[in-house]
Amino acid sequence: MLxxxxxxxxxxxxxxIIKDILASPVPVAxxxxxxxxxxxxxxxxxxxxxxxxxxxxxxxxxxxxxxNIAAPSPLTPPKPDDARDKDxxxxxxxxxxxEADTGKDAMSKKQxxxxxxxxxxxxxxRGRNAEWAERAVREGVSLSAExxxxxxxxxxTARDLPELLSKLDGRKLTTAGGExxxxxxxxxxxTAEPDWRTRFLAIITDPSVAxxxxxxxxxxxxxxxxxxGLALPGVVGAVxxxxxxxxxxxLPVNYAGLALILLGLSFMVAEVFxxxxxxxxxxxxxPSPSAR
Numbered sequence: 001m002l003x004x005x006x007x008x009x010x011x012x013x014x015x016x017i018i019k020d021i022l023a024s025p026v027p028v029a030x031x032x033x034x035x036x037x038x039x040x041x042x043x044x045x046x047x048x049x050x051x052x053x054x055x056x057x058x059x060x061x062x063x064x065x066x067x068n069i070a071a072p073s074p075l076t077p078p079k080p081d082d083a084r085d086k087d088x089x090x091x092x093x094x095x096x097x098x099e100a101d102t103g104k105d106a107m108s109k110k111q112x113x114x115x116x117x118x119x120x121x122x123x124x125x126r127g128r129n130a131e132w133a134e135r136a137v138r139e140g141v142s143l144s145a146e147x148x149x150x151x152x153x154x155x156x157t158a159r160d161l162p163e164l165l166s167k168l169d170g171r172k173l174t175t176a177g178g179e180x181x182x183x184x185x186x187x188x189x190x191t192a193e194p195d196w197r198t199r200f201l202a203i204i205t206d207p208s209v210a211x212x213x214x215x216x217x218x219x220x221x222x223x224x225x226x227x228x229g230l231a232l233p234g235v236v237g238a239v240x241x242x243x244x245x246x247x248x249x250x251l252p253v254n255y256a257g258l259a260l261i262l263l264g265l266s267f268m269v270a271e272v273f274x275x276x277x278x279x280x281x282x283x284x285x286x287p288s289p290s291a292r
Contacts, residue, residue, distance in 0.1 A: 002030045008041025018049040025177025027051040031164055032059040044136055048122040051173045053154040054164055055145035062142030064119065066111045112138060129153045210247035217241025238263055
């Protein structure tokens with residue numbers, strides 16, 4: 001049983017979860033719960049890929065259109081066309097602007113088309129509504145639990161986990177390990193809660209937090225290079241930059257750990273030699289007694 005309550009996430013992480021579900025010899029039931037939860041964006045793909053898709057009352061799914069995490073901030077107003085298209089000579093360069101816009105539109109269309117085919121394949125595999133799945137990607141539409149059941153987007157609804165288990169008893173499903181018949185009535189429930197490490201990683205891998213860490217890292221290194229010897233901006237900037245790169249899946253966790261260890265060792269070595277260099281610099285800059 002996979003309980004889902006998510007606004008979405010990174011495409012790479014979503015695809016890894018889906019690969020694990022598809023390769024699982026044990027049936028996986030995705031359950032959007034409790035009431036008030038949602039399976040938006042990446043959660044919709046995971047729900048479609050699961051052997052069983054269920055939702056509690058008062059939940060929703062959809063809005064599965066892929067978006068670029070590096071898109072301009074909504075707080076930054078776009079430049080006017082005149083200001084954007086003017087070159088140094090003051091002339092309009094509309095051709096270059098149109099070419100850039102065409103490239104962005106082509107990339108967006110490729111991403112949407114790939115995502116639509118991806119979720120449609122799961123809908124056809126599980127016998128669910130493929131037309132609505134494609135609309136969720138192309139148009140960003142959403143559904144409530146009752147509407148999703150009526151349109152055959154999900155398999156069933158349940159109030160809570162015990163009720164879901166009782167409804168699933170006796171169902172036959174096909175998994176990577178062959179056909180399985182569920183015997184879930186009165187099954188013992190064992191809850192696997194995320195540990196502190198997983199919770200911490202969930203916080204720093206939030207796209208908004210990751211971008212903030214990257215910004216702090218870049219500005220920290222900038223201030224360190226602008227004012228050598230401050231140390232604190234460089235240390236904070238380097239650590240935030242590494243964590244931000246890991247959060248955006250640009251740096252694997254093993255390389256991130258190795259880089260942090262090497263960074264810590266370099267700081268320890270620098271701490272040993274830095275006071276000596278400072279004293280030498282002060283001694284050279286101070287005037288000699290004869291010069292006085």
